[in-house]
Amino acid sequence: MLYDQLFVSMESARWDLSRDIDFDAIEPARLTPRWIDTVREVCALQLASLRASEMFLGGFRADIDFCSFVSVWFYEEMEHHLVLRKYLEHLGEALEETEMPRLRVSPDEAPAIDALTLRFFGEQRLAQRYAALATTVPERVLGRIFTILAAGEARHAAAYATYLRRAVERHPAALPGTLRLALWTMRAADEPTAAAGAGAAAGQSSAPLREDRHYIRRMQGLYRLLAPDATILVEEKLPALSPATAGAL
Ligand SMILES: [Fe+2]
Numbered sequence: 001m002l003y004d005q006l007f008v009s010m011e012s013a014r015w016d017l018s019r020d021i022d023f024d025a026i027e028p029a030r031l032t033p034r035w036i037d038t039v040r041e042v043c044a045l046q047l048a049s050l051r052a053s054e055m056f057l058g059g060f061r062a063d064i065d066f067c068s069f070v071s072v073w074f075y076e077e078m079e080h081h082l083v084l085r086k087y088l089e090h091l092g093e094a095l096e097e098t099e100m101p102r103l104r105v106s107p108d109e110a111p112a113i114d115a116l117t118l119r120f121f122g123e124q125r126l127a128q129r130y131a132a133l134a135t136t137v138p139e140r141v142l143g144r145i146f147t148i149l150a151a152g153e154a155r156h157a158a159a160y161a162t163y164l165r166r167a168v169e170r171h172p173a174a175l176p177g178t179l180r181l182a183l184w185t186m187r188a189a190d191e192p193t194a195a196a197g198a199g200a201a202a203g204q205s206s207a208p209l210r211e212d213r214h215y216i217r218r219m220q221g222l223y224r225l226l227a228p229d230a231t232i233l234v235e236e237k238l239p240a241l242s243p244a245t246a247g248a249l
Pocket residue numbers: 077123126152153156
């Protein structure tokens with residue numbers, strides 16, 4: 001089972017909440033209210049793993065391998081939540097337990113393989129976001145926490161990639177739908193950033209999406225990941241990736 005190797009590799013990369021984070025070294029004066037809001041937001045975001053775990057355990061009921069992995073993933077996501085909650089406590093900004101049910105995210109149900117695809121991209125986005133926060137945060141302990149979280153999310157993305165690849169191997173007919181959802185997810189993630197960046201620079205309210213070539217490269221990478229034994233066209237031979245052709249994938 002994939003779980004056997006993933007358990008060992010994730011165990012070997014595990015960090016210790018009590019030993020590795022020096023909460024007494026926190027320098028609250030270095031944090032602006034906006035940074036504290038960001039920590040509260042990320043702390044609450046980790047609770048999304050509650051609902052996702054429910055969905056996975058139900059949607060993959062017969063897949064003992066994947067359900068076993070969910071136990072490790074859920075543990076690590078809740079550890080992310082806990083380290084940030086303890087950080088907030090040290091700042092005197094504790095999240096009250098009574099607040100938490102309101103913070104619990106309830107995404108719509110998704111078919112099992114779609115849920116894996118969304119989770120794979122979600123973990124990558126979180127890894128990138130936490131890495132960016134780690135490089136800009138003015139407080140050293142919080143920087144270390146975000147660095148640890150970024151590494152954890154990157155490992156999660158890699159683990160989800162192994163299960164997504166196995167799902168495609170078992171159900172090759174699901175590949176086109178998976179690639180379609182992946183393209184939609186990439187575009188949805190890029191569009192607000194592109195719009196905000198260009199809008200701020202040019203005084204416009206919207207901006208075009210990234211060039212098609214950017215998506216072609218990423219889609220080729222994903223295709224290699226999901227179907228490593230398949231032959232892939234070299235980039236120059238691929239047609240331009242317009243929304244219309246993307247829909248036909
Ligand atoms: Fe994660």
